[in-house]
Amino acid sequence: MDDVNASSRESTTLATAAPTMRTIDLRGQKLSWAQLRAVVPRQSPQSLDQAEQTVRGIIDDVRSRGAQALREYAGRFDHVEQDRIRVDSSQIRRAVEELDPAVRHGLESAIERCRAFATAQRPPDAEVEVAPGAKLVHRWTPVARVGLYVPGGLAVYPSSVVMNVVPAQAAGVDSVVLCTPPQAEFGGLPHPTILAAAGLLGVDEVWAIGGAQALAAMAYGVTDDRTGDVLDPVQTITGPGNMFVATAKRLLRSVVGVDAEAGTTEIAVIADETTDPRFVAADLISQAEHDPAAGSVLITHVPEVAEAVAEAIGELAVQARHSERISTALSGPQSGVVLTDDLEASISAADAYAAEHLEIHTADPRQVAARVRNAGAIFVGPYSPVPLGDYAAGSNHVLPTGGSAVHAQGLCTTSFMKAVQVIEYTQEALSVLQDDIVALAEAENLPSHGVAVEIRGNQTRNGEG
Structure with missing residues (x-):
């Protein structure tokens, strides 16, 4: 799950027609792993290179000028003039008190299920005597202080507060700081629903900082000379974000631990002739709704399914509230339809794409899911759509993007832990x-x-x- 930086704004170009997804026809081709990785849809490498130059400058600026730089970025990107950057605890309590009861119930339900799953993920210590008098212990310990990033911009993500905070608490982390963008609509404070989610989870250190500058502030620490507030450095940073946030994580790896490059959202769907085209279309649209750069990919060996999904997208996308954003995402180079020879080839293509979210819409979805190696999260069958995982399934929606699921995993309890090896002879x-x-x-x-x-x-x- 992801958003764009607070500086991003929805395109003002009106969508004049239903979105058209490009088709990548792999039928009749025997491609190697490297070739498959090269042909599946991706964001433009040029955009990523430009993001790195921008983010490197932001990190250096925050490191050298601290709170002054943060206030300037808040003005430039978020259009707010900040007095106090840290959110007062009274504002968090007020947000909880004023939270819509229906939203509170939804958040509490998500917290309960996420906590159950996160608690089950905590690994036991391992102890072995490799020889008489030779004892080895693999002891898990939580990180002392973590920084959690919750994005803002085109959408509001209280669910990301839950996804970050709950596994950190399950791991036993002592100190949690949350950064999220200031909002001009709320007088420079973060969105009240995000503050309320933090309050429900007992998080009282919240800073109104967005984008790459938030990650730099958490990594290096900041002292606000104007107010005396101190943001102490953290040992690990987690949370989703756009390409700028993902790039900041990559550049800060030598300073702090990070979860994964949870950047701009993406979904892939493996489909066969048993698929309900409207289900697939709705799910591709749901992720395109996040961001004009979001990736939505259909992988199928049945051309008639691709045609039926395209027809359903044409019907549903134009009715959506964010139809312009959706059209831009579905029509972009990061999205598309991949046609394969058979189900086996579709699984290979999905493994090469290594989706953040992978849905399986086939006759035997469990069997297909068991054969997939690379994905952040796998959603099995027609009644396990990605929005279920985005909010309330109990799984975590902070997941690896951009193909990094070949080596990275989604956020979980062990993301906030490290193992210490103890040797006693x-x-x-x-x-x-x-x-x-x-x-x-x-x-x-x-x-x-x-x-x-x-x-x-x-x-x-x-x-x-």
């Missing part, structure tokens, strides 16, 4: 390995390593142990 257990360690140390031309073991063996033999 007795004198006798060490002496068993003494000759082996000395031999390896000599082979690596690091003889003092061997001496560090031998001196303990000599101590034992001399009766000093």
